Amino acid sequence: MAAVVAEFFGIIGVDILPPSNLAELIPYLLTVLVGVALVSGVFRVIGRLVELLMDFRRW
Amino acid sequence: MVTDDEIYTTEPVEPAPDPEPEQAPVEVISVGELLDRLAGEDSQEPEEPSEEPAEEPVEVIDPGPSFQELWDTPIQVIGMDEALRHLRTIVAQTEPHPAMTTDFADYTVSEALLLLLLLSIFMAACIKMLKGGFAWLR
Secondary structure (H helix, E strand, O other): OHHHHHHHHHHHOOOOOOOOEHHHHHHHHHHHHHHHHHHHHHHHHHHHHHHHHHHHHHO | OOOHHHOOOOOOOOOOOOOOOOOOOOOOOOHHHHHHHHHHHHHOOOOOOOOOOOOOOOOOOOOOOOHHHHHHOOOOOOOHHHHHHHHHHHHHHHOOOOOOOOEHHHOOHHHHHHHHHHHHHHHHHHHHHHHHHOHHHO
């Protein structure tokens, strides 16, 4: 699980080293926020498609 | 009328130089002889006659450690730790803390709590976003 999370953060461009001051923390948090928003958006679309498929089968 | 025979001229008389004091005759010796004399003076200690009766042994007072020993010995001052702690606190409070460049390790408790509050807000936003994205799993 940790490897998956680390790979995910590597993909979205978050540095492995933690920030040491606020000037480094703000872009770090913004990157994490963008990554989480992207993941959330992708899975929201997937969920919506699955719901549409399930409703389509109902028809 | 004054004639030339009656004019007497005077000249300043220089004081006679003092007779030089008689100096002792200079004795010329060689360097080796001088060293021998000096060594002889050092070795010749005046011998006092031992006519006085033997005195009782005087208690020798220990002079204590020398200055160098005292200098090398660490000194512990009572209350110095507390004073140093106060000084560190004063320095930490009066030190300029730029918001963006101060290291997290140098944060005060108030700054750390504010940072914790910011991180909590960020985490709450992330959780809310993830809940919205994965709502279809419920």
